[in-house]
Amino acid sequence: MKVSLQHLNIEYNNLIPKRLDTLVIFHLKQQIKSNKIDDEFTEQQLKNIIEKVIVEFNFPEGTQIEPILQRLSYFFIEYSPDDYSKRTLTDYAERYIELLDHKLSFKNPYSDFSLENDLQRFLLFDAKEMDSFLDFENWYNHGFNNTSKKTIVGHLENLQDRINKSIKDMNEILNSDEFQAMEKIDRFVKQFNNVGNEAKQIRSVLEYKTSAFIEIEAVVKNLYENIINYQNNEATRMAQARKEYHYALKYQRNINKFFEKIDKKIDNILNQIRFASSQLDHLKDNFKEKAKFKLNLKNALIFILSKSRYDKESLKLPFNFPIAIIPYEKVNFLSASPTVNFNHRRKNKVVNHKSNIEHHKSEVKKIENELIRQEKVYKWVENIKSIISNRNEINLSDHLYEIINEDKETEIAVKVGFDLLEYAEKNPELEIEIDKEFYPKNLNDIQIWNMKIINKRKISTF
């Protein structure tokens, strides 16, 4: 990104129009599309539209038109190049209107392109045809970044928007009468089957990525060989080769990351579909019972809200409303140190000490905290171990900061770190890589080296 935050801050109010201004340019575009106004319109026509919007959407009487014209003149309305007495919408305004239209009508422009054609064209390439790093960079920028990536994201965004809208509508079903509800359920089941099939199709088309991964690996390998070839004799060319290799590695990592993210998104979409479909099935068989349950719940809520009372200490339930009980046993583990001296056999006078309750409580608390700490360490370690077993590598520093951030206790992170390093050292399938540079994060003034654990078995199977 090339624009600074300060620059954006200055221009923000001109770039993102207010609600009234957006309604005006949107309505203007509608009028142009339906041929009621010409592409090139007069200022009076624009003023008429502003007045109409002010009345229709109940903006305060006396809203000034001049400031609106002023605001729109920055980025949204310009003089017609052919006729200076006329105005026209800027390209930016056209793109802004299109963006809103696509978002609200679930028509992502990229979702109209055939995903399969695009991916076939751009992901199925042959590394041998990439004669130089520039060819690869060109493919990365144009074939991947500007085309495949946008088409894939467009298709998924479109699916996600449709699912969100359906789920929002479906949550209203339980408020409908039975006949209407059954009709709606059938409609949603069909809709969801279609969306589910689309998601599965996208996933199968995305398998082209496997071929792309192999070819990219070959390109990266070639670039690495260039470094070896120039070694010892051509310093400048070697430096260039090294630079190209590092860029290629960076592109490869970006591509892998992108597809990992997409896989997760598709999983998420399929899970949402699966869950909503199973809820629909369940509702089909139990609609009456569920609708009645929901109605009673709502009535109980109305009753509780209206009859309960505000109280400074604790809100009060309606008079005589029963209070439920639940089993509640707090388990404390205490340990005593077995330091008894058996050599001294002296009669002791029993002194009844007054027990120090505060001290006792604080000791019990300490033990409890220690147990909780051990339990947390165990859970973190087991969790990260299972992550390692499924990945090529993990960044240990990242996880340690996550622990510090979540548990707010440095000791837990330190213990987890030691345990995992010890585990990795003893495990022949794992390798520890420590880069003695500080990890680029700083939390609570704690800085640690950049540490990775690499899963060699996983890499070799990949």
Place this chain on the structure above:
Amino acid sequence: MEYENHQQKENFDFLEDGFVQKHFANTNSLLLSGKHIQNDDIYEFDLLQNNKQELQYYYQKIYDLVLCWDKRDDDTYYYLSFPEQSRGKLSNQKRYRDLTEEEVIVGIILMNWYYELYFEKNKTINWRDIKNKIMQSDMSDQFRLLFFDTLDREYTDKEWGEDEKPGSQSVKARFKRTLNSFSRLGWISWKDKENIEFEIKSSIHRFAEKLYPNEIIDFENFIKQYNKDN
């Protein structure tokens, strides 16, 4: 009283199993503290899934309690309950507790919310949603009267609990302490405790179906009787 009757395995042999020995203490302590265990407590849930009949016998014999499980919206949850007509061996007052009045109120609010999000897999709520519910829902007047005791003025940051040190009577503090307790019970799980963002778990069904069946599921009869008695 809630009561489940599943087929039991009447022996303690399961305690010999290595996995059980490793995770039993934690599972036991969570269950006895009132927690509803779902699949995000991985080991405890596994232990319960694989030994439920044995554990049901164990809790009946040792504590005179009932290990119950229910399945709602594809998720199973386990919890301990009292047998009919008794409080088991936890009848000592230190071994059970009443829900607080705020817990009952927030419980009914969350149960309703669960059904408003019936088709969403992750029923996640945040502090902004709670504020919107209080200020803009169709029951806004009732919500505001209950939480602020007045409808006639704007509410201050202090009353909402938006200032730096929220008082214990602010709306945020009331929700936070109740949600903390619900998190210990396993009815919600925190996503972001500091800023209040959480997921309502399907185990909250126990609240409506088992703890308040007369007052919620059979609301029509309850309200008739309530109006007659009061």
